[in-house]
Amino acid sequence: MTDAEFVTNGFHHVTMVSRDASRTLPFYRDLLGFPLVKQTVNFDLPETYHLYFGVDGGHPGTILTFFEWPHAGRGRYGVGGVHHVALGVADEAQQLKWKRRLTDAGVPVSGPYDRGWFTSIYFADPDGQILEIATEGPGFATDEPIEALGQRIIVPDPGRLKGGRDEASIQAASHPEPVPEIDDAMRLRGIHHVTGMTDDIGAADDFYNRALGMRLVKKSVNQDDPDTPHWFWANYDGARVLPASDMTLFGWPKNAPRAREGTGQTHHVAFRANDEEHLAAWREHLLAQGIDVTDIRDRNYFKSIYFRSPDGLLHEIATDVPGFAVDEDADRLGESLRLPSWLEPRRTEIASALKPLG
Numbered sequence: 001m002t003d004a005e006f007v008t009n010g011f012h013h014v015t016m017v018s019r020d021a022s023r024t025l026p027f028y029r030d031l032l033g034f035p036l037v038k039q040t041v042n043f044d045l046p047e048t049y050h051l052y053f054g055v056d057g058g059h060p061g062t063i064l065t066f067f068e069w070p071h072a073g074r075g076r077y078g079v080g081g082v083h084h085v086a087l088g089v090a091d092e093a094q095q096l097k098w099k100r101r102l103t104d105a106g107v108p109v110s111g112p113y114d115r116g117w118f119t120s121i122y123f124a125d126p127d128g129q130i131l132e133i134a135t136e137g138p139g140f141a142t143d144e145p146i147e148a149l150g151q152r153i154i155v156p157d158p159g160r161l162k163g164g165r166d167e168a169s170i171q172a173a174s175h176p177e178p179v180p181e182i183d184d185a186m187r188l189r190g191i192h193h194v195t196g197m198t199d200d201i202g203a204a205d206d207f208y209n210r211a212l213g214m215r216l217v218k219k220s221v222n223q224d225d226p227d228t229p230h231w232f233w234a235n236y237d238g239a240r241v242l243p244a245s246d247m248t249l250f251g252w253p254k255n256a257p258r259a260r261e262g263t264g265q266t267h268h269v270a271f272r273a274n275d276e277e278h279l280a281a282w283r284e285h286l287l288a289q290g291i292d293v294t295d296i297r298d299r300n301y302f303k304s305i306y307f308r309s310p311d312g313l314l315h316e317i318a319t320d321v322p323g324f325a326v327d328e329d330a331d332r333l334g335e336s337l338r339l340p341s342w343l344e345p346r347r348t349e350i351a352s353a354l355k356p357l358g
């Protein structure tokens with residue numbers, strides 16, 4: 001394979017940690033409108049749930065998954081962890097409907113903040129995982145030429161920065177009517193970007209470039225903490241930025257606190273491979289880059305390899321195939337507990353240890 005083929009096709013899924021799957025399910029399925037596409041268990045800890053949500057039958061790039069860790073402590077974002085996961089929405093009008101819908105459901109929302117390249121609102125799931133809903137546009141070419149993204153530091157307009165923006169009118173903005181139903185126009189489109197923290201942004205740049213073929217598409221500052229850098233990488237060829245491929249990092253100082261694994265934290269961020277042959281080639285590529293990577297693991301719905309960023313963030317590359325219809329009807333995804341063949345003999349024991357999802 002050529003180097004050009006070792007440019008990631010973007011996100012496959014993001015896996016987060018929940019304390020109680022019966023609380024996570026209604027939040028993502030009913031409030032956010034993400035269909036449940038698989039009810040299964042953590043293959044490495046089969047007495048606990050692994051829930052998968054996703055759009056269009058769980059299309060790669062739209063998949064959010066949750067390990068249920070009933071006895072874990074609360075996680076914390078920090079260096080080597082994820083600060084937030086952003087989900088895409090069409091535009092600002094649809095975004096305001098989400099603000100109204102979430103606020104009416106008792107979920108505090110901040111924003112909409114004009115980030116320049118998109119507009120953002122923020123809230124948290126029942127475990128404290130920070131989520132964002134970000135508009136598709138206007139995109140990274142709004143303040144520098146599309147053929148030269150990420151080459152110089154972009155300093156945002158002071159009116160966009162904390163301290164310079166009109167917080168009162170931002171907080172007051174909302175949709176005028178209640179939003180009890182999610183219509184097609186407002187539907188969330190999957191992973192828009194994922195933002196983590198590094199204490200060595202130069203090493204992170206080298207890593208995302210060498211490991212995943214990602215290129216800088218924006219070098220700016222954290223608009224909520226303007227003394228610190230905020231860099232964005234993506235599958236970018238000089239003419240376009242591939243949607244659902246944007247990994248971003250806040251650059252924190254060397255002595256900043258590290259992330260702590262636990263509920264309300266992202267466990268890992270997975271990128272795509274086409275199939276097992278492609279995955280094996282990715283594995284060889286990572287090894288050739290000196291990156292420690294696991295053997296290929298069978299996750300039933302995809303095959304996976306795992307490796308870590310220099311800050312310690314766990315990454316995965318997962319195949320697009322076979323997908324979630326491999327063990328149940330495509331039109332009944334998520335309706336019943338599915339187990340991989342090697343756990344099927346223990347179904348009664350496993351099912352009785354799980355708390356009903358309600």
Ligand SMILES: [Fe+2]
Pocket residue numbers: 013015268270316
């Ligand atoms: Fe995963």
Ligand SMILES: [Fe+2]
Pocket residue numbers: 084086120132193195
């Ligand atoms: Fe963000």
